[in-house]
Amino acid sequence: MRHSWLDLPDDAPFGVHTLPYGVFSTEGEDPRVGVAIGHYIIDLAPLAAVEGLEGGHVFNRGSLNPFMALGRGAWDAVRGWLVELVNGESGREIVEPHLIRADEARLHMPFEVADYVDFYSSQAHAENVGKIFRPDSPSLPAAWKHLPIGYHGRSGTVVPSGTGIIRPSGLRRVGEDIGYGPSLRLDIEAEVGFVVGTPSALGQPVPIDEFEDHVFGVMLVNDWSARDIQAFEYVPLGPFLGKSFATSIAPWVVPLAALQHARVDPPARDPQPATHLADAQAWGLDLRLEIEWNGTVVSRPPFREMYWTPAQQLAHLTTNGAAIRTGDLYASGTVSGYERDQRGSFLELSWNGSEPVSLDDGSSRSFLEDGDTVTIRATAPGPDGAQIEFGEVTGTVHPSS
Numbered sequence: 001m002r003h004s005w006l007d008l009p010d011d012a013p014f015g016v017h018t019l020p021y022g023v024f025s026t027e028g029e030d031p032r033v034g035v036a037i038g039h040y041i042i043d044l045a046p047l048a049a050v051e052g053l054e055g056g057h058v059f060n061r062g063s064l065n066p067f068m069a070l071g072r073g074a075w076d077a078v079r080g081w082l083v084e085l086v087n088g089e090s091g092r093e094i095v096e097p098h099l100i101r102a103d104e105a106r107l108h109m110p111f112e113v114a115d116y117v118d119f120y121s122s123q124a125h126a127e128n129v130g131k132i133f134r135p136d137s138p139s140l141p142a143a144w145k146h147l148p149i150g151y152h153g154r155s156g157t158v159v160p161s162g163t164g165i166i167r168p169s170g171l172r173r174v175g176e177d178i179g180y181g182p183s184l185r186l187d188i189e190a191e192v193g194f195v196v197g198t199p200s201a202l203g204q205p206v207p208i209d210e211f212e213d214h215v216f217g218v219m220l221v222n223d224w225s226a227r228d229i230q231a232f233e234y235v236p237l238g239p240f241l242g243k244s245f246a247t248s249i250a251p252w253v254v255p256l257a258a259l260q261h262a263r264v265d266p267p268a269r270d271p272q273p274a275t276h277l278a279d280a281q282a283w284g285l286d287l288r289l290e291i292e293w294n295g296t297v298v299s300r301p302p303f304r305e306m307y308w309t310p311a312q313q314l315a316h317l318t319t320n321g322a323a324i325r326t327g328d329l330y331a332s333g334t335v336s337g338y339e340r341d342q343r344g345s346f347l348e349l350s351w352n353g354s355e356p357v358s359l360d361d362g363s364s365r366s367f368l369e370d371g372d373t374v375t376i377r378a379t380a381p382g383p384d385g386a387q388i389e390f391g392e393v394t395g396t397v398h399p400s401s
C-alpha cells in the first residue's frame with residue numbers, strides 16, 4: 001500500500017480507506033457535499049469543478065440525494081477518483097486547497113430521508129425483548145426466522161446527530177393507572193442504517209443479488225424508543241408514537257465499497273430462507289459498535305451476529321412490489337449480542353430496570369434521565385489492518401416540553 005501524502009496522525013479519525021460522504025457548511029456559506037479525512041473535510045464541489053469531474057455539480061447541493069441518484073457507476077467512479085487523489089503524490093496540490101478544517105465546519109443531515117423502515121433482525125435482541133415483554137410466549141415470534149420482521153417508521157423525524165431529543169409524552173400505564181405524561185422509560189436502540197441511491201419501479205421486487213446496485217451506503221442510527229408508550233400502544237399494529245418522535249443518524253455515510261474487507265458469513269440459517277431471501281453469496285458485516293452513556297462505555301454490540309443481512313432486508317422490503325426511492329432509509333434493527341455487555345438497548349441492558357447499569361461517575365441508570373447523553377460509534381476492518389470508521393451518532397435528552 002502506498003503511503004498517502006496526507007500523513008494522518010495515528011489518532012486522526014477517518015483514514016484514507018473510509019472516505020465517507022456528508023453535508024457540511026462553513027460560516028456564511030451554503031451546505032454542500034464533503035468527504036471526511038482525518039481532521040479535515042474535502043470540499044468536493046470546487047474540487048470536482050477544477051478537475052472537470054463529470055456529474056460534479058451534484059456536490060454543490062445540501063443533500064447527498066442528487067449524487068446518490070446517479071447510480072453505482074458514478075459512485076464507483078467518484079470513489080476511484082478520490083482514492084487516487086488522496087494516495088497519489090500528485091493529488092496533494094490538487095486537493096490541499098479544498099481541505100476544510102472539520103472543527104470549522106457544521107455538519108447537517110447527510111440526505112433527505114424518503115421512506116424510513118426499521119427491521120428487527122438481531123436474534124439476541126428479539127429474544128431478549130420477547131422474554132421481557134412476553135414472558136409467557138415463545139421468545140421469537142412465529143414469523144421471525146422466515147422473514148425479516150419490520151415496520152414503517154416516520155421519515156420526517158429522522159434527525160442529524162447532535163439534535164436534542166425532547167422527552168416524549170404519551171399515554172402509558174403507571175402502576176394500575178393509565179395516564180398521559182412524559183415517558184418514564186426513555187431508551188435508545190443502537191442500529192445500522194442503509195440508504196438507497198437507485199430507485200426501483202413500482203410492481204417490481206428488487207432481487208436479492210441486486211442489492212449493491214441500489215444501496216449507496218451505511219451509517220449509524222439511534223432509534224430512540226419510549227418503552228412505556230410503546231408497550232401500551234403497540235398491540236397489534238406495532239410501534240407508533242413510542243418510536244416516531246426522533247431517530248438520530250450519523251452525519252457520515254460510508255460507501256458500501258469501503259466495506260469489502262468487513263464482509264463476513266452471517267449466522268447459519270435454519271430453516272433455509274424462502275426463494276426471494278435465498279442469497280447465493282450471503283454476507284454480513286463485521287461492524288463493531290460501542291455505546292457510551294454519559295462518558296461510560298456500557299456496551300459493544302456485534303453487528304456480525306445479525307441474522308438477516310441488509311440484502312435480504314431490501315429484497316423483503318420490495319417483495320410485494322413496493323418501490324424504493326432515492327433517500328429511502330432502512331435500519332437493521334437493534335444490534336444486540338448474547339453477552340450482557342453487548343446489548344443494544346437499555347431495556348435489555350438493565351433487564352427492564354431490574355439490573356441497573358453503573359456509570360463511571362458513580363451514578364446508576366436503567367432508562368434515560370434528562371440531560372443524559374448517548375453516543376454510538378463503530379469501526380470495521382479495512383484493508384491491510386486499517387480501520388473503517390463510522391464516526392458517531394450522539395444525542396442529549398431534554399426535558400419534556
Ligand SMILES: O=C(O)/C=C/C(=O)CC(=O)CC(=O)O
Pocket residue numbers: 118119120121122125126129130133189191223225239332333334
Ligand atoms: O419485541 C418487541 O416487542 C419490541 C421490539 C422493539 O421495540 C424493537 C424494534 O423497534 C425493532 C428493532 O430495533 O429491532
Ligand SMILES: [Ca+2]
Pocket residue numbers: 118119189191223333334
Ligand atoms: Ca428499532
Ligand SMILES: [Mg+2]
Pocket residue numbers: 153223224243244245246247
Ligand atoms: Mg424511531
